[in-house]
Amino acid sequence: MAPIVALFLSSVLIFSVFSPVNSLSHNYYEKTCPHAESIIAYAVKTATSKDKTVPAALLRLHFHDCFIRGCDASVLLNSHGSNKAEKDGPPNLSLHALYVIDSAKKELETWCPGVVSCADIVALAARDAVVLSGGPSWDVPKGRKDGRTSKASETVKLPAPNFTISQLQQSFSQRGLSLDDLVALSGGHTIGFSHCSSFQNRIRSFSAKHDTDPSINPSFAAKLRGVCPKNGKSKNAGTTMDPSSTTFDNTYYKLILQKKGLFSSDQALLSNPKTQNLVKKFATSREAFSKAFVNSMIKMSSLTGGQEIRKNCRVTDPGEFWSRNFTVAKRSSKAYQHRWKPYFSSQFKRKQIKT
CATH class of the missing domain: 1.10.520.10 (Peroxidase; domain 1)
Incomplete structure (x- = not known):
């Protein structure tokens, strides 16, 4: 019984820490x-x-x-x-x-x-x-x-850049967030910059069988290797999250479908049928992505x-x-x-x- 009780208490703790607060309001500071x-x-x-x-x-x-x-x-x-x-x-x-x-x-x-x-x-x-x-x-x-x-x-x-879809799902669900939220919020990667350390695992010494992650586009991997020195001495080396890194759009999802997601966790969105369908949907419709992103941001x-x-x-x-x-x-x-x-x-x- 002890493991069951521990699991129950853990679930209660997670729920209490990450439960939505009903007292939030849109006009909270209207008078103050x-x-x-x-x-x-x-x-x-x-x-x-x-x-x-x-x-x-x-x-x-x-x-x-x-x-x-x-x-x-x-x-x-x-x-x-x-x-x-x-x-x-x-x-x-x-x-x-x-x-x-x-x-x-x-x-x-x-x-x-x-x-x-x-x-x-x-x-x-x-x-x-x-x-x-x-x-x-x-x-x-x-x-x-x-x-x-x-x-x-x-x-x-x-959530770490090298997370699998199972790890991502667990991390988000512990905070009351769904797979839909996971895919929508991941779209925030459409803006910004990443250091090599966050994706170095994909472009060199990936596994005993593959030097490069098989899920990454070969030409894209070669480009990243050119940006990131093998010795890793340049701490500031890295690349933008996508070519339009200062514009909030749906390019992120289009790149994932081309096997050009920067992180393992980005490309992992194609390894689950539901998340894969959402990636395809958002890659096709910027409007659908925007609406989903807004809903998930409010929820989070x-x-x-x-x-x-x-x-x-x-x-x-x-x-x-x-x-x-x-x-x-x-x-x-x-x-x-x-x-x-x-x-x-x-x-x-x-x-x-x-x-």
Whole structure:
């Protein structure tokens, strides 16, 4: 009976950590911080104008946050004392653009002190990142709270680039996400960049029988070998996720059908009949992909379990990184609207998907 009890308790724990929160709402900040989304969108737009890798980084940040303890911004916390935080775990060492969240948070604390959570900023920034990359827009449910726990050891829960379809399915199902969600959210790989370490296993010494992964296009593998040095000394070597790496489209799925998926986990989507059919569907219809992606993003981003509203996204206790040496000026409602309203105009709503 002991193994059965242990399995039951494990299932209860997983459900409690990753259950959707019903208290989230679309108009959560309507009265307390009405221009919160405008401020966040402006921070994302400003950063993207200077660095085209920002959108992919913000989308990845959101995903890595949600898959550990739910969407609670625990990925932003600094390591402290003997505790090594999530962002210092091996899968998260290449995360960047956290400064965009800091920038938005600092401005929000000026206008609406102690109101908008870091977790909501991450979720909204991910949406804005997709929109700025030419992807769909959607209403993000808000009201998440920030977590107080962050452990690097828990980053092993993140799906790895070399996962099989069975491992991917298990990882997603533990978070209440289906195979449909798996295929739709994998489409986020249509933007961004990957270092060689994430796909090196496919292009050299794959197995005793094959030097190269048989599921990869030979010419594509040769191209990747040209990019990634055999000795692996160049830490920055890598390639874009697809040729249109700054445009959020359905090219990712088309490449998988051509055996040009970058990761083993990408190509693994063809090894299951259901996921293979979804790959074919999304490769044919960008509209179908966009709608599925939006639905899955809303579902994933509703997994949360935080406890507070941080003043500084990097620490649970005010101090360390956050500067309190600024004056919160009294600003009129008219001046406030004049500054921020234009930055969440039709540009950010033009492709909104109805769910």
